[in-house]
Amino acid sequence: MNNTDPLAVFRVEAQELLEQIEQGLLDLERNPQDSELVAQVFRALHTLKGSGAMFGFEALSAFTHHCETAFDKVRKGEAVATPTLIGAVLSALDHMRTLAESPDAATDGGEALLADLHKAMEGEAEAEVAVVSPAQKTWRIRFSLPADCLVNGTRPLSLLDELRGLGEADVAAVVDNVPELGALTPAECHLAWDVKLTTTQPRSAIEDVFIFVIDDMRLEIAEEPAVLSDENDKQKTAKTPAEKTVADNVTALDSARKPAAEEHVPDSATTQHHTAGETVRVPAERLDELLDQVGELMIAQSRLKQVSATNADVNLRSVAEEIERLASELRDSMMFVRMVPISQLFGRFRRLIHDLARDLGKNIEFVTEGETTELDKTVIERLADPLIHLIRNAADHGLEMPAERKAAGKPETGRVLLSARQAGAEVVISVIDDGHGLNRDKIRAKAEENGLIQPGAVLSDNEINQLIFQPGFSTAANVTSLSGRGVGMDVVKRTIDGLRGAIDVSSKPGQGSQVDLRIPLTLAIIDGLLVRVGEGRYVIPLATVEECVELTTEQDQRSTGRNFLTLRDALVPFLRLRDMFATGTDPDRYQKIVVVSTGSERVGLVVDQILGHHQTVIKPLSRFHAGVETFSGATILGDGSVALILDVLHLVAVGQQQEERLRAAG
Amino acid sequence: MASILTVDDSASIRQTIKIALGNEGHEISEAVNGVDGLQKADGGNFDLIITDLNMPEMDGLTMIRELRKKPDKAGMPILFLTTESDAGMKQQAKDAGATGWLTKPFASDQLVRIVGKVLAK
Incomplete structure (x- = not known):
């Protein structure tokens, strides 16, 4: 009941895939022509759809399918990854995230998102139809499968789905051969299907649908005259519900394993943590446990060292030295296992900036540096919230509106730089913006008003900058929906203090400000x-x-x-x-x-x-x-x-x- | 029992296959994409390969084509297990030498039966 449970594995995987999709989309925004990126997004969507269906996340799978279809078109060159399309899929991602976390969640908003997606694709689709419109033909397809086809893994539903994929299909189940209830074996299939398919595809495309079905099926494909009587149509439509019941039964066979999978749900809390790499996945707690034990071993080892130092026994000394060497190697490997590149963290902020730029009406360029810098996993997780806050501040309070920037002789597009570098035993993470900088007079006035400093106190620039980290200091003067949500800079400071780190703030009026977080490499x-x-x-x-x-x-x-x-x-x-x-x-x-x-x-x-x-x-x-x-x-x-x-x-x-x-x- | 290689970029799918077929006593090896699959197939002696179609680095089709070029892998059963159900793809898979095509989602007992059937041949 842990990481070997496929459902738990899927939850982690889904988060990673969603992250991949998001990153891919954001990259595509800049390089819409990059076919490798398109392929990457498509693959991730595809895997998410497939695995989702596998583990009972039908809503997720169905929803993802639409995005996948859109990207399949882009992949095949039938559509272009326009900003509208990318935006629509990005919005859809959040919905997918919700569905991946709780498959049974109310799926409000899904339809609106899909409508946006289809709208984004429409321009393309129309163009496509206009160019390619070969003559449509109507086919009458009749097929029946051997009774043991379900047992052999043939899925009538997927065959029907494929036929539907070729064009407009009316499906009717032929129930003539179904035996009396008493003689019915649920695992056997006695149905035949009658499909009227209107498609531009050639006959071979229809034949291909049945390519891998076991040989003893019966299949007739005949071309219909183009005109059909209405009555005939109605008759078939009336039969459709019967087919649906059958289809449901088929899915029911597949979902028989579902209750078993759901028993593991309580364990899924452990999978909230993302582990990097793609080989072995271990819950983070196990690493912590291991690290604790390595720590205890180090303490015991230093006792041994002390004992052996005062002992003349050469054998004891040599074994103590051996253990010291092994223990320190073990510690290094342990540390190495826990180190993950900070890119994992930085990646999340690109979406943040994207949304901020849209909501604030500012043009923001987001630049990251030093993404390969590695930090202890727990440290990285705890840095997420402080950094979100700092980036929000930079974008919201730091950067000016485009017009204001232009007037100040700056490029209209503001810049937020997020960089990481290692310096000694620390990693320095900087959030730098090229906005108007901290307004020290305002900070000072605010601090005096809140009683944080005495009026007229002599403070250095740095001391004034540090005031923003005081509890109770809030730039409430310009609270927006984005900043000033009650999580103040004092929380940032507390988190960094908790990591044994430090914060430096520097700012030049009119040129921007810089916040440096100095974080020790590891905690343990x-x-x-x-x-x-x-x-x-x-x-x-x-x-x-x-x-x-x-x-x-x-x-x-x-x-x-x-x-x-x-x-x-x-x-x-x-x-x-x-x-x-x-x-x-x-x-x-x-x-x-x-x-x-x-x-x-x-x-x-x-x-x-x-x-x-x-x-x-x-x-x-x-x-x-x-x-x-x-x-x-x-x-x-x-x-x-x-x-x-x-x-x-x-x-x-x-x-x-x-x-x-x-x-x-x- | 048989030695089976599952090639899929989705860890949860690999895990499901591993549990389903592992419970039957089969020995399961995993590969995460076509390139990895080729390497593992070369390095081991497998009775069956079950592969995904869409994978990074190298897709399942290319992998199968590469495998079929090798004299010792020419007759090895290779099943596709994929969400893909495009007829053209299936034709390509057949041409490339695939033994069969299974569609995701699948039920574990269904997979076990098919694998049993393929291995019995």
Whole structure:
């Protein structure tokens, strides 16, 4: 009862297919001539229809069929992927999504969507009819199947459907050979069919319908005279319901497995998570469980390491080393398994921008960069909502109306850039717009009004920018249907804080604004450098460490009050952790400086001793301590004691402030 | 029991086939498109291939044509299992050397019977 249940597999698959279709359509909007894209959309629609019908999603399947038909025409060059058509199918997608999630949901709106779709296709269809209109002929087709045809997998309904596909068909079932009820075996077929088909297709097309039917069927195909009496017509129409009952029976055979499939529905919650790749699908919870266990293993392993270090037994030491190596490989593979490209996330926003542009009446160009950047799966999922909010803000509040832009001498089309890049142990995700930028006066006024700051308080530009993340700060002055829905920027900040990340905002009036989200690569285990400061032990994330140098006595004394270190001609500020943490002990004779960086900025951390590499399983700080910015978490060492993990980002900021103060002082 | 290769880009369809035929004791291998199917068919000794028609990379028709070129695969039964029911397609499939044509959606017991029948030949 899990991922091996085909129904659960289908649910995940349907989401992926819908995503594929959406992406394909959005790409097509830009390159309507790209036949590979058309084929891709068609295939995805086709698979969705087929698999949907398989698992009892008849409404989905039937609805998808119309879109598939439209794209089949495009694929064959009989129609063009016009913006109207793409728009119609995009709107239809949402309906398909609903149907895929709850097959029994009320299907309101479906018909209107189909009407739009047909309207979009109409222009094409008319043109087609005008060009190709060979003479129509009417055929009389009579066929009967062997009694065991159902057992052998022949489906009369699909044969009839195919005939209907050729042209206008009147179908009547011939019930003459059906035995008495007592002698009737439900699995046997005693019906014959009489079909009047009006089509432009040749006789061979009709014969082809029956190509794979087992040989002993009876089939007569005869051409009818063109004129038919009305009476004859009526008679056949009257018989149609009988055929329908039969058709229903046939479908009933197919859906016999349905109740069994529905028993698994409660499990489907697990399939809400999308897993990347197409080989093995595992529910996300299992990965989390596994990761937890790997974390526990890492802690046990560091205990073993400690025990073996104080033991003279060579065998124990060698096995401890072996286990250390294996455990760290296991951890790396585990991390690798959980990493998914951020493109998964970025893809969703193209649709958002499409809708925003339409609703706001703005021209928006959406550019993404660095989609291949990888992040932990759970992190990616939690980033979705904050990013939706930021993008909405950029499009709604950031970008100006086309006329306004033109007046300001900017291109009418606004630009929203979403980029991701890796910097050290973090991924930086930026949302950049080229709109009018943050209005600091307005922000300030609003913050004063809400009592967030004292009137007349002296604030730097950056501090004012940060105000928008305060709870209770809302740009209610321009609430629209899109932004200001009660989910404020404070929620964005809270989510990012929860991921141990940080937010930077910068803005230039008239030129746009930029929001950077800095997110740690993973939430669970990191490589750390274990150091000692006074009596306490601390972990510095290894990915941020650039180098370790000695703090010579000479440097130590010279730099008192001016904590700078000349490192290969560059001035690097450094922080004395023993002062920061007020250890109250004498410094070691040979202090070390660990130089850490966050990409562009560096700072040195003075420690007493470097203890070495440590596989750090991150445990969150208690809620009481969550506000302590210097530490991002804690870890348990081999001997059971706790070491705090330094928040390098924060420390670098402190170092930079120190540098600025020094510069200001001259 | 028989060794069967299912070629379909839809994971749920593969899973359904796997369960239906696996319960009968058959050994099922999976391939996700025509290219994958060709490779797997080359690498294994299958009694039957069940393939979809519309797939990325390489469609079922092309795959069948490629397979039929190989002397050891010339007589291997290959069933199409597809939503497609276009007569022209069926003709092409027949010409390419398909053994049979099954339409999706299908019932598991129906698939089991057909496969039994094909394998008995």
